[in-house]
Amino acid sequence: MHVKLALIATAVALSAATAAIAGSPEWSIFAEPFITNAHAQAIDWQKVDDTLGRKPAVSGDVRRYGFPRSDLNVTLDGVTIKPSLALGGWVAFKPAHGGAMVMGDLVLLETEITPVMTKLVQGGLEITAVHNHLLRANPATFYMHVGGHGDPLKMATALHDALAASKTPLTAAPASPPPAIDLDTAQLDQIIGVKGQNNGGVYAFAVPRRDPVNEAGMEIAPVGPMGVAQGINFQPTGSGKAAITGDFALTGDEVNPVIKALLAGGIEVTAVHSHMLDEQPRLFFLHFWANDDAAKLAKGIRGALDKTASGKS
Incomplete structure (x- = not known):
């Protein structure tokens, strides 16, 4: 921004x-x-x-x-x-x-x-x-x-x-335990390389980039809440399948390698654009979608992550 x-x-x-x-x-x-x-x-x-x-x-x-x-x-x-x-x-x-x-x-x-x-x-x-x-x-x-x-x-x-000019709910819903994730989350953690979290019935990953992102000499951190981690979400759709979407935060030279890796993994690229106007390094945000076997899609995501300067623990 x-x-x-x-x-x-x-x-x-x-x-x-x-x-x-x-x-x-x-x-x-x-x-x-x-x-x-x-x-x-x-x-x-x-x-x-x-x-x-x-x-x-x-x-x-x-x-x-x-x-x-x-x-x-x-x-x-x-x-x-x-x-x-x-x-x-x-x-x-x-x-x-x-x-x-x-x-x-x-x-x-x-x-x-x-x-x-x-x-x-x-x-x-x-x-x-x-x-x-x-x-x-x-x-x-x-x-x-x-x-x-x-x-x-x-x-x-x-x-x-x-x-208030939209129909966005302005009264927060009462807190309640999230529904269980009907996926092998341990397997997903192993493939993606970081531990995910149950976010309202969606299994969510935030994979940080190895190098810091700065704005006017200050580091943008923490990266997850500030929107500069690789965000990957799995919503169970039954029988071990999941709908996945999210976004990759990429430098310019990473965009096309990631596109090729996602397509090879059966994952559709739905948008490539900026979210910010003046950040270093310059970042582009790539959004994706698929609904298929969760482990298969996780491997496709991991292949795309390997094309980026992102950490794997």
Whole structure:
């Protein structure tokens, strides 16, 4: 994601922190990139939680709020897509000099794009991408990446008002144990090379890149919540099969080797595009889809991961 900040004398107001995946803002050069614990603790996060109407998942100094499109019944090739497979909108806040930076990926219907975009822009946030992740889905869904820097409560208010222009549920559903994963998850862990997690009945992997991704001299971390890990999701579809989707975060020279590896593994490439506007190294995000034997697909994904600078534990 990319928030363009002009260099002005009041560096306190305009210095910025990292940005991410699922998007990354463009920041001007700033003098004090690292944030003290005292500064981070000075933010009244309870007010942000109250404004957004939910509690975040906290990882390091990043607070990530989920906005799944649980209101939608989206099907693709006969598969009813769980929100955590491909409909999990989110926004993440990271303390930054002068307040916080925010980035996110909102899941929208076609008719919701302009009303939500208008509210975001009016609220001082920036749009860094609008695009598809899936093909043939019914109804079609689109993904709007956003970014901003400043007062976290003001940005939370702008995000709430923008989402209110869509039918995104603004009241968080009560927490409940996720349904069991009807797959050999130990086998999937072994093939992919990292341990997955049960995310709402979807078995989800976040495979980090070996080299850091930076924004204006600051490392984008943690990579999973900030959207710059290889995200791979398996939704069981019965008899050992799974529908898979997600995205690879790739440098330019990795894009076509990964495409070839996925196609060789029987996995469809559904989109290649940017999520951010100014990150180093430059990244492209490749989305995919398949519904087949889970172990077979995991091997196809592993073959694609081997074409990237991604770690395998």
